[in-house]
Amino acid sequence: MRIERVLVANRGEIAVRIIKACQEMGIQTAAIYSDVDEDSLHVQVADEAHSLGDPTPSESYLNIPKIIGIAKDCDADAVHPGYGFLSENAEFASACSKAGLKFIGPSSEVIRSMGDKIQAKKTMKSAGVPVIPGFTGEESETIEEACKRVGFPVLIKAAAGGGGKGMKIVANHDELNGAIESARREAQSSFGNDELLMEKYLEKPRHIEFQILADEHGKTIHLFERECSIQRRHQKVIEETPSVALDDELRKRMGLAAVKAAETIGYTNAGTVEFMLDKDGNFYFLEMNTRLQVEHAITEMTTGVDIVKWQLKIAAGENLSLDQSSIHRHGHAIECRIYAEDPEKGFIPSTGKLTTVDVPNGVNIRHDTGVKEGLEITPYYDPMLAKLIVHAENRQEAIRKMHWSLSNYITLGVTTNVPFLRAIIENEHFKDGDVDTHFIDTYFKDWTMSTELPVEVLIAAAIDDIGKTSVGERAEASMKGHDVHSPWKSAGPWRIDH
Amino acid sequence: MRIERVLVANRGEIAVRIIKACQEMGIQTAAIYSDVDEDSLHVQVADEAHSLGDPTPSESYLNIPKIIGIAKDCDADAVHPGYGFLSENAEFASACSKAGLKFIGPSSEVIRSMGDKIQAKKTMKSAGVPVIPGFTGEESETIEEACKRVGFPVLIKAAAGGGGKGMKIVANHDELNGAIESARREAQSSFGNDELLMEKYLEKPRHIEFQILADEHGKTIHLFERECSIQRRHQKVIEETPSVALDDELRKRMGLAAVKAAETIGYTNAGTVEFMLDKDGNFYFLEMNTRLQVEHAITEMTTGVDIVKWQLKIAAGENLSLDQSSIHRHGHAIECRIYAEDPEKGFIPSTGKLTTVDVPNGVNIRHDTGVKEGLEITPYYDPMLAKLIVHAENRQEAIRKMHWSLSNYITLGVTTNVPFLRAIIENEHFKDGDVDTHFIDTYFKDWTMSTELPVEVLIAAAIDDIGKTSVGERAEASMKGHDVHSPWKSAGPWRIDH
């Protein structure tokens, strides 16, 4: 089929990313937006934009009939779900098909088979892909009994979802009941399904994932790994590629397992196979994300492959013309996720008006964003404002470039995690590549910024305030005189050196 | 040596590019600026900036004693000359050395040897690098004999002059005598000297150049070619890499010749060997640029090598750790040079205030600029405002990405060549890769933009103007009435569809 017009069923940076890819390819784009997103970037860059009304997720970006209706009204022939929201919702994929809309992603059957994390692990296990021991709901035991069998610590998570929602680590039996209750609530509100899974909690594990591309004619390749171990509450914060933990032999084995996993289920389009890698080099299938991922950009920068464009081409029935042997990587890429949150106050989300945005611009610095100066950040959706991605010849130079970029990343009005990200980038263990999924908890448990105001900041504030002071006030102040404290008498001649 | 502080002896985008590379590497930077450049970007991004005063080039960016003085005063230990200005000035390189400043580039001897274009060709010829065959007056043969040796067509030109006077293209032997006579007459009357030179006339020649990196310990590599045939008055306008004119065998031979050329003269740091390539695949040494080039970015995007950082590392005495066999290219890159000039008025430079600048932002779009919104563009220096560079999986996608980028490149207040660049990108011959150095003269001799105002533009202007009109004026206008012409009576109910 030829795709002429795509409805982008998402918001924020990923909607912008997809819209621009379509525009380059000569494909018309239609955006959707809830009331609070009316001034968002994705609305402006799209060729047309349609209102969803009420910003509540269930009434807007999760409202299947509304979205399908808009897609039909605007004559779209395909729908790109982005990530999050409806991207892994099999009902949505199937509703698209029924409405004659091409869903840009795998089939609803594949989404369903991988969305059911229990079934997914079973499938992988029988295909010979290693999985972590745990509880899938099908055992002839309760989740509590399974915890005893596997041994604490264990990890409880939502059967239906990902992204840290509904996920709890349980250190011992006493914490178990409270964790289960809270996880069920989060699971219900995020995914509309409160079923839970449990698995053995690995110590010092790394989160390593492989990017997959598969066309609709049976060809599947991988685009190498991403190291995503820097997480907070199971939410990825910093990703990089290559992983320092993989040698060529392990990389090859994991890549083969990832392709095998995708082929086993007849996967099509872009997807990601996630593995846990323990400190001894054993890897376990964790889950498959049947969609584009937030961190796809680091793979794009190192392989030169445009994953979003390939999603569109594959959905249009094109053959995947890339061969596994022709995929090479260049250098090293790192991504930092810029969140509207306050790292000093338990990472509580921050809302408000982005009064100032001035982002670093330079060679091999990519900034994917859905926000802009003047925009109001609301509490309705995910707190990720943007992704800052750098690419350099090697890991050390990528770290330096990221450090420069974060040091020049200016946002005022809404608190972000930028100083926290920079602190991670500066950490010696991070620099050594000595990371695991507990990295943040281990080294940044009670992280705070400096508690002193630098003198430069005080000077700037005072200059700003004196500028705002009326002439009358100034005159009065100078009448009062401050001779006793005055530095001017003894400071000698003032000179501006340059 | 360790480089701690670099004086960047340039302005505009290349100064900004160099400053940021230094900052990433932890090197302090000092900028210089003439009076008209006080608010320029390079002044703001540098760690410190020093005034040159009078904007006349000879008094500012070409003033060797002033620049050396500033470098010494601010404790710089190295000087980066960028391109243009003093970058190929052997006196400057030597003045730096005498002042104890490391000149970031080759030695003054190498600059001098390549600056004399006739001597350079002789050197290359004796090293076995092909040069365009011809007649220089030093051969033991007549010009007629030389023509027979070289083969027709040939180009006859005055030894003493330029500007087309005394220049004749001779297609075959029958035309030769008449052409020589006529050329001698013109040469005599124009320059008072009837001596003639001759060289083989290349039909549909391409300008192909190879990027060189050489350390100070004898290692030289190339970073493949750039196709720079899209030129106007010998000024490059669009560059790309790879060149569609080279197959792997020819690429390898030209790369070897380029490395040979650099090694022959003991070249160090980054440089470029320029060749002419004829339609039969014969290549000839044209000249060597002993500096960083404007178009280095397309090589950076496709090879992943940061050329400016390597200039700094090589100057600091580091070993070139890149091997020829480890240099691979990804995809295709294109650069468009954004000039402040009016393509509809004979490319006359435009000056004025850049009231609006809004540049395209997207995946693999690089924008190197030295200007910003609000800046005054003065007539003192080169009219290049910025470089727009894109990188994609293949040439076709790179062309699409460039088209999208140019279509979203907004500058108001100063006329630019953006629509002209877009017209080239849209040209079918360009799309086919069928280009040579006469491309612009052949297809864009009397290029103009549309001479009609689109209705969208008229509507926008009218809305802007009605907004500026005071309430009083508006009331008066509505009092007058325009019933005869009014469209509102018959137009039916007005409805905003979305």
Place this chain on the structure above:
Amino acid sequence: MEFQYEYAGKSYPVWIKKDGDGYKVEVEDAAFAVTSKEVKPGHFILKINGNPVKLSMVSEGSQRHIFFDGEVFKFTRAEGRKKKTGSYDALSPEITSPISGKIVKVDVEEGMMVEGGQTLLTIEAMKMEYQIKAPYAGEVEGCGFKMGDQVETGMVLVKMKKTEGE
């Protein structure tokens, strides 16, 4: 003139005086000659005793947000300063919301005795749950919200009476 700023519980007095095109500034016992140039709205290059320094700033009422050297410092000017919002005050009887979001669970009611650290209610914002905990032991005097209510940063969620002697 003198200005006073407060940050992390500490006061910073700053003396400043116009001096030609620039300023003379004193902070604690150090004196500085400063010039300021706004390179674009909100972005400044100061020269402090000749050394260039880049800062970006925005102010609203008594609030100051200044970006310097990769960090954003959020502090207040002491004069005419309004009630701080968005932060826990360890002694206040009013427990305010540190975030905007939706109340998904209320664990307390009027008259209930709670321990320090006990969860009072749970707010959902940006797809995550945040628990509001008691800053001290005491009695709940009132809670104006119920499940499903939308709250804004700074709103009083719960009023408490601290248990004496703790």
Place this chain on the structure above:
Amino acid sequence: MEFQYEYAGKSYPVWIKKDGDGYKVEVEDAAFAVTSKEVKPGHFILKINGNPVKLSMVSEGSQRHIFFDGEVFKFTRAEGRKKKTGSYDALSPEITSPISGKIVKVDVEEGMMVEGGQTLLTIEAMKMEYQIKAPYAGEVEGCGFKMGDQVETGMVLVKMKKTEGE
């Protein structure tokens, strides 16, 4: 209201009227319902009969610069319009400079007769030389500049009297 715009020697009358939150516009015989939204200063999304269109604009006096669909249209509003600068007027007795730059050569003087196309003087700008040529045959009535002078766009370089009958 009616506005008149001029571009490439052609006049464009435009009718416009406020209509609720939007406008009714007529250009030639076509009528449009339009709404306008400024997404950031100078950048607009118009909806013209429901179709979204992006434009950016800046205006100064009677000059209008509007970016649309990859091109910048520079034109003038007819009322209260000032003298055009920066373009050759084939009939004007005043030869104005199309660029800002430095005069590096003056080939004419008062009273000299010149042919159409003959070079009058040469200006250097941005490292290139530009020759200013006579738009018609005639007599040079004056030239106010000498070698080395700096000139701005729109300044009168040479005054000429056109030879009659040409």
